[in-house]
Amino acid sequence: MSARRKVLLKVIILGDSGVGKTSLMNQYVNKKFTSQYKATIGADFLTKEVMVDDRLVTMQIWDTAGQERFQSLGVAFYRGADCCVLVYDVTNANTFKTLDSWRDEFLIQASPRDPENFPFVVIGNKIDLENRQVPARRAQNWCESKNNIPYYETSAKEAVNVDQAFQKIARDALAKENDDIYKPQVASVPDIRLDSNTKQKSGKCC
Amino acid sequence: MAHLPDDDLPSSFDIVIVGTGLIQSIVAAAAARAGKTVLHLDNNSYYGGCWATLMYNDLQRWIEVHSKEVTDEDESTVVTQLNEDEVSVKCNLSLSDKVTNLIEINHSEEEEEEDKGENKTDEEALVESVPINEEPTSNDAPDMPINNEPIESKVKVTWNNLGNQKKRFNFDLIPKLLYCRGEMVDIIVQSGVSRYLEFKSLPKLYCSNANHEIIQVPCSRADVFTSSIVSMLEKRKLMKVLTFCAEYEKHETDYQEYIGHPFTEFLQSRDLTDNIIQFILHSIAMVDESETTLNGLKATQMFLHSLGRFGNAPFLYPLFGNGELPQGFCRLCAVFGGVYCLKRSIRELIVSSDNKQLIGVVCTTGQRIQCSSFVGPAGMLSSGSVSSQRISRAIFITDGQIDGMDEKISLLTIPPASDDSPASRVSVLQLDSSTLTSTEGTNMIHATCKSFGSSAKEDLEFIVQRFFSTCTTPSDNKPRLLWSLYYNLSLSSCSHSTETDSSRDVKSDLPPNVLMVSDPDDTISYEACIHEAKKVFECLYPDEPFLPRMPDSEDIIYGEEETASSDQLAGETEEETSANQKNDEEDQHNDEKDQEFDEKVEDTSTKQNPEQNDSI
Numbered sequence: 128m129s130a131r132r133k134v135l136l137k138v139i140i141l142g143d144s145g146v147g148k149t150s151l152m153n154q155y156v157n158k159k160f161t162s163q164y165k166a167t168i169g170a171d172f173l174t175k176e177v178m179v180d181d182r183l184v185t186m187q188i189w190d191t192a193g194q195e196r197f198q199s200l201g202v203a204f205y206r207g208a209d210c211c212v213l214v215y216d217v218t219n220a221n222t223f224k225t226l227d228s229w230r231d232e233f234l235i236q237a238s239p240r241d242p243e244n245f246p247f248v249v250i251g252n253k254i255d256l257e258n259r260q261v262p263a264r265r266a267q268n269w270c271e272s273k274n275n276i277p278y279y280e281t282s283a284k285e286a287v288n289v290d291q292a293f294q295k296i297a298r299d300a301l302a303k304e305n306d307d308i309y310k311p312q313v314a315s316v317p318d319i320r321l322d323s324n325t326k327q328k329s330g331k332c333c
Numbered sequence: 334m335a336h337l338p339d340d341d342l343p344s345s346f347d348i349v350i351v352g353t354g355l356i357q358s359i360v361a362a363a364a365a366r367a368g369k370t371v372l373h374l375d376n377n378s379y380y381g382g383c384w385a386t387l388m389y390n391d392l393q394r395w396i397e398v399h400s401k402e403v404t405d406e407d408e409s410t411v412v413t414q415l416n417e418d419e420v421s422v423k424c425n426l427s428l429s430d431k432v433t434n435l436i437e438i439n440h441s442e443e444e445e446e447e448d449k450g451e452n453k454t455d456e457e458a459l460v461e462s463v464p465i466n467e468e469p470t471s472n473d474a475p476d477m478p479i480n481n482e483p484i485e486s487k488v489k490v491t492w493n494n495l496g497n498q499k500k501r502f503n504f505d506l507i508p509k510l511l512y513c514r515g516e517m518v519d520i521i522v523q524s525g526v527s528r529y530l531e532f533k534s535l536p537k538l539y540c541s542n543a544n545h546e547i548i549q550v551p552c553s554r555a556d557v558f559t560s561s562i563v564s565m566l567e568k569r570k571l572m573k574v575l576t577f578c579a580e581y582e583k584h585e586t587d588y589q590e591y592i593g594h595p596f597t598e599f600l601q602s603r604d605l606t607d608n609i610i611q612f613i614l615h616s617i618a619m620v621d622e623s624e625t626t627l628n629g630l631k632a633t634q635m636f637l638h639s640l641g642r643f644g645n646a647p648f649l650y651p652l653f654g655n656g657e658l659p660q661g662f663c664r665l666c667a668v669f670g671g672v673y674c675l676k677r678s679i680r681e682l683i684v685s686s687d688n689k690q691l692i693g694v695v696c697t698t699g700q701r702i703q704c705s706s707f708v709g710p711a712g713m714l715s716s717g718s719v720s721s722q723r724i725s726r727a728i729f730i731t732d733g734q735i736d737g738m739d740e741k742i743s744l745l746t747i748p749p750a751s752d753d754s755p756a757s758r759v760s761v762l763q764l765d766s767s768t769l770t771s772t773e774g775t776n777m778i779h780a781t782c783k784s785f786g787s788s789a790k791e792d793l794e795f796i797v798q799r800f801f802s803t804c805t806t807p808s809d810n811k812p813r814l815l816w817s818l819y820y821n822l823s824l825s826s827c828s829h830s831t832e833t834d835s836s837r838d839v840k841s842d843l844p845p846n847v848l849m850v851s852d853p854d855d856t857i858s859y860e861a862c863i864h865e866a867k868k869v870f871e872c873l874y875p876d877e878p879f880l881p882r883m884p885d886s887e888d889i890i891y892g893e894e895e896t897a898s899s900d901q902l903a904g905e906t907e908e909e910t911s912a913n914q915k916n917d918e919e920d921q922h923n924d925e926k927d928q929e930f931d932e933k934v935e936d937t938s939t940k941q942n943p944e945q946n947d948s949i
Contacts, residue, residue: 201660238388
């Protein structure tokens with residue numbers, strides 16, 4: 128496998144509605160934040176080029192497009208993910224409790240070859256708010272119990288820790304991608320992409 | 334799963350769509366794209382309905398559900414409170430009678446039984462041979478590789494020892510292919526759904542001749558001249574008729590008199606041998622003998638024009654299976670604000686008794702939702718003009734490719750035989766692990782035909798005898814059959830008529846703002862489905878563009894655009910003019926992109942197919 132091939136990493140963000148998935152993505156890629164909440168509209172995926180050590184990688188961050196609202200994300204959404212980010216809201220204990228089911232859902236739907244070592248990252252968002260309900264210790268314990276998932280606390284609003292969390296996401300996704308023998312790239316016939324306008328994806332095709 | 338404190342859906346939408354089949358999904362995406370608020374429901378826990386690709390676990394559940402005797406579901410005693418001027422129309426929720434004659438066979442069980450038998454005789458033979466051994470040292474005895482031998486030779490795959498790998502299989506309920514130059518490719522590129530999909534091309538097509546031999550379908554001029562399917566004399570004639578079909582519109586006078594007649598009659602008029610006629614009909618056009626001349630010409634032309642766009646093959650197959658397509662359109666709909674809820678459907682339509690217009694629906698949860706249009710699957714309502722057709726399906730998992738189909742991903746068409754099986758054309762689609770529908774070392778082989786016998790197994794079992802090695806008919810040069818599944822599907826189709834059509838009264842028993850859509854058809858392609866989706870959309874929103882080009886994802890989110898997207902939800906009246914302006918700008922932008930795309934396509938085709946000029 129050519130190690131210097133342009134790398135495209137697919138990262139998906141999961142978690143209950145309203146925890147700030149789209150905001151995190153938007154803050155990281157566009158450095159913008161809006162406090163006006165509405166169920167996600169128009170968010171598809173965002174791409175960002177990042178340096179991991181000395182390698183330039185393209186991270187493609189996929190939003191749920193609101194399909195998580197009634198637990199209706201289809202299996203297609205999970206296809207080929209290199210890293211899964213689980214987000215909860217530190218001011219809402221329920222959103223923390225559901226992390227378990229989001230993680231299970233991911234493992235069932237994406238069925239990664241090596242579920243034990245699949246890279247997850249957990250983000251506790253909205254630390255700028257006063258009424259915190261989930262203590263950091265509790266979240267850390269949960270992460271440790273799940274094969275030491277890296278844990279970050281962020282504020283998408285005030286851009287606290289967002290870059291750091293995504294840097295870790297990129298690094299872990301790249302490490303996974305490097306030893307993944309299952310990727311379709313090994314096939315002799317190249318996969319065909321039909322999109323003309325998403326330049327950033329061309330790296331994956333041939 | 335994660336639960337919101339409130340599981341209720343929003344209470345008002347422009348359009349409610351039930352079923353996430355491909356046609357509904359395309360309509361949903363187009364409606365959301367046109368700024369309508371869309372609620373899209375599906376009773377299943379997965380997307381796609383009949384168009385779905387199921388993972389192994391989902392398939393097991395599907396088999397279980399459809400193997401049960403169809404019992405009439407208890408009529409719900411729940412009564413929806415209606416106003417005086419409203420009537421309710423009950424919806425049929427159980428569509429389980431669509432699937433019949435389900436038979437799943439795990440061939441490793443048969444094989445193991447046989448192996449056991451073999452082992453026994455081996456052991457007996459060894460036991461007998463021991464006394465003959467002159468110095469049987471007791472120390473050696475336990476080390477003797479009596480049991481190791483057969484185990485080592487048993488590294489061959491069986492369904493049982495695939496174990497956890499089974500979850501990597503993706504089973505198309507109805508396999509289909511995209512014509513490289515078909516409308517489906519155009520629509521997914523234009524709409525942006527292509528961002529969610531990847532494809533494999535089918536580099537070779539095969540057909541089977543009267544002697545059951547597998548022959549490559551000639552797809553280029555050079556192929557025609559080297560092909561053994563036609564004699565030297567026939568080659569010129571075949572070339573001539575194909576060249577004609579590729580540009581048939583230019584020679585209207587040549588086929589005019591056959592327009593209403595079957596395609597076969599037209600082909601006969603071209604002084605062709607039966608051999609060639611059968612070949613064009615079944616392996617190129619892939620139409621029935623009764624198909625009209627115009628449709629036959631169109632199908633032949635579509636095949637020929639599709640060559641050379643992405644390599645020397647007319648077809649594409651989506652990675653992970655066909656179920657990715659409806660999901661792609663659903664995601665597009667969601668990106669533009671569509672609300673999705675699986676495991677939920679509607680049980681009643683609410684119709685105004687004054688003007689017979691639909692005014693709302695009642696969900697299976699009892700929630701009442703207001704809407705101004707409704708789209709559902711054929712058969713959901715007892716009324717409407719619906720016809721139904723039965724197809725036979727078989728899915729085989731083997732440990733190798735069909736002998737003679739040396740290309741890993743390929744299509745074989747078996748023409749109907751007058752004296753032998755099959756009685757209607759069978760399409761055999763062979764997929765390997767690079768399509769991400771099967772695991773390494775196995776192939777997934779789909780067979781599909783119009784039903785002619787009493788069950789799918791009866792119709793398609795001949796394939797097992799012809800191409801696979803089983804324990805009852807072992808063969809060294811055939812792949813071993815590991816697992817098979819047979820089923821019949823009953824597919825409904827409905828006819829659509831636009832407002833202007835005089836035949837509108839055919840579905841006059843439905844409120845005018847209620848539309849039904851068809852199940853998949855029995856063809857290998859998506860052309861009919863795109864056509865129907867467009868027609869339904871046109872009936873609903875005659876003045877809106879159908880899936881206009883998608884702006885770049887970076888352009889449509891956040892910041893200044895924020896207001897634009899909430900306007901999309903709020904309504905379309907005030908912002909219409911500015912939206913139109915925006916469209917115009919987009920169009921200009923699009924032209925550039927079209928050019929860009931064409932260039933890219935040319936690039937790929939020249940790259941992958943240096944003999945492109947060679948195509949017919």
